[in-house]
Amino acid sequence: MNRRRFFHCAGSVAALAAAAGCIGSDGLGGDPDDADDETDDGIDDDRQVTPDLPEIEDPPDAVYVPTHREAMRMLEPIEAGEYTLAPMLSYPHPFWLVDGRETERVDPDGGPAVHLMFSLWDDETGIVLPVDAGAQIRVEQNGQQVGSPRTPWPMISQEMGFHFGDNVPLDGDGTYTVEVTLPPIGVRKTGALEDRFTETETATFEFTYDEDFRQEVIGGIDYLDEEHWGERGAIEPMEHGHGAHGDDEHGDHHGDGDDDHGDHDDHHGDGDDDHGDHDDHHGDGDDDHGDHDDHSDHGHVPYSSLPPAEDYSGTLLGEPETGDATLVISLLEGDTRLTDGTEPYLLVSPRTPYNRVPLADMALSATIDRDGEELATFDLEQTLDDEYDLHYGAETGLDDAELEPGDTVTITVESPPQVSRHRGYETAFLEMPAVEVEIPEEVSE
């Protein structure tokens, strides 16, 4: 119906052209014959709605460095009951849906739209809440609803970590009001989060979509050095609250660019150093992750970074990788806070490499074997805890038996994280073979 016009910024000059204001469709294609058309929605097609982002051919089946850092407009965080919500707006861009082990790329259609995102965290603990409870958004302009209500996708991105987002079509330039409805969070909650998030809350914010906005977010795209595109690695979390772009440091990314990706520990180690200037966001987690209070101050938006492995109490059984995710596996004994009974609690915390973003909406199960004989097999339940954040856990289910050194624990990924992915995460965390760890000689209490 509305055929829109696209210029093509092909090949290696794409970055330059896009930065210079080329109109594009991000690989959607289009018909150059339409070049003189105007759409009937009041948007002059000479305006740039979507940047023409370069594509990376054949990215690795792993987390990789994208071509650019996304630019966005940060709006003031809004309090809603127990939550604070930080809306962010960018140009519409591709993302990937996941069902099972399949992905489906979503491309913007070239019409006026924003990529609307929000981070959601708990005021009390500062924990970003990385679970899908079915939030809803309703967009209005001048009191008229624009489009149908929608449930934004739970998503992960290297810059924003876990957030909710979607490409939201608009009716053209103007001021829009967005109402966000946050239903109760139904997943298992423990510790200080138990019995919390049981009410529906709403938050409302406004934004203006106009040429200034488009120039700001499209012009603000920060292209990385092309030699790093598609390398294994990740760009650093954005500097929330300090402006989404414009400083000189955000071109940095983790990862060393070589093919030896086998040792994530190096990357985490690097990350700790690199993040020196990000302390307010997650660097302090390394020392004292239990204290999230800093996060909710100063209008900062906390980043959904899980504690590093060494911060988990109990016995660290290992940090194996699968599908480029790291699974921090810990056995908690003598801590019955997370269990009903007296058996040890097996905690598995899957996260992205480099930025330690939690991987939600997975299905994990565990099997315990001794000398090749199965002792127990059980499902792990997705759980939110104020100390351990998002993890999957269960009592070991050994009844009267005790775990012994040499017993093996196999974690099977029945389904990988179903959360949608921004660029650089879409090829990772899909094929995730089972991992095995062993009960060590000494189990700490």
Added chain:
Amino acid sequence: MSLPDRTGLSRREYLRAVVAVGGASALSACVAENGETDVPGGTDDPDSLPSRQHAWNDALSTDDDGNVQLPEHHVLLALSLVEDGAPTDEDRETVETSLRTLERAYEWSNEGLVFTIGYTPAYFDRVGSLATETVDLPEPTALTTREDPEPDDFDALLHLASDHAEVVLRAEEALFGDVADVNGVDVDADLSSIFERLDDQRRTGFVGPGLPADHTDTSGVPEEVPEDAPFFMGFRSGFRANQATEDRATITEGPFEGGTTQHVSSMDIQLETWFTQDSHRQRIAKMFSPEHVDEELVGEIGERLSTSSGVTDERIEATAEDARTRGVVGHAQKAARAREDGQPLLLRRDFNTVDGDRPGLHFLSLQREIEEFVRVREAMTGSDLAGNGVGGVLNNGILQYIFVNRRGNYLVPPRSLRALPPGDPA
């Protein structure tokens, strides 16, 4: 609401828009468009009609697979009693006469007119409590944590359905005394002294191949709605194996024996996400089951399904396992977990709408007890599956795409008690 601009609309779109407007001008516009439709007349012998108001199936057409086809055009009229206090016998006679006028005017069929009138808990509060030992008619409430529905707290709801736009419009005019005759039958009594129509609650809709695709000019209806799809979500529905029989949906004892209960919920549907973001494969997995994708059971719009949605006992059993191992579960397999002895509990007569100029669904189902509907809805919500491979809504059937705005519960009495029934006719 004013009449739609005729230009740029197909005949079908225009008629549909005219039904949505309603009233005398809409009726005139409809006749101007179509000419007077030759509609089969009704009967002067009320005893020749079924004793159940909801006995529609034998009077409706069927598709090539033998599934009952709902009429194309639907109107739901929300009615509020004009006078406070319990209705009199005279009021009852007026209502009955008015409804009989429609039965005399139109054949009881999709070519003519089928209709029901149902009453809310609010109505029974007003006229005297319902005989609860035989019918449990709860107030409508939110059934999920994601909704905060307005309750239908008026008194009654008339559901008019016909293949002809002119018939539903003229029937409504006849019921409210705005025409002197209807299909050659004089209108001697009307409802206007008894009921007030709540115009802001007037709901309309449509069913039939191609009808949803006619609405791609409506905001929120993408062009990707398949050309032949009978419903907005793009797939056939209403397979006879997945519908409760009228017997199963009928109250079997007590004074309202032969009646049924009706749940009506009105919701927005997010079609842009459904059609432009999800793939066909994902739509099939989320609507039916992941196995429907593997086995290619569905086709483009469900044409490979004949008399059943293809949800087998095995697939229903596997719902929780599919969530964990496939990362997605289907709406149909989830909801079917509420079946009793393998039999569906609900007789769905829902239809799509563009009321409010956006895509939606007026979900209307008949069942013996409202509690059965609630059970099916809980199974469909699938909160037991959330966090076990699927999210609260993510990949959890079609929850992500539906937004419930209203809910209403009704008793649809047997025909003999349809006119302003007392709470305890015994």
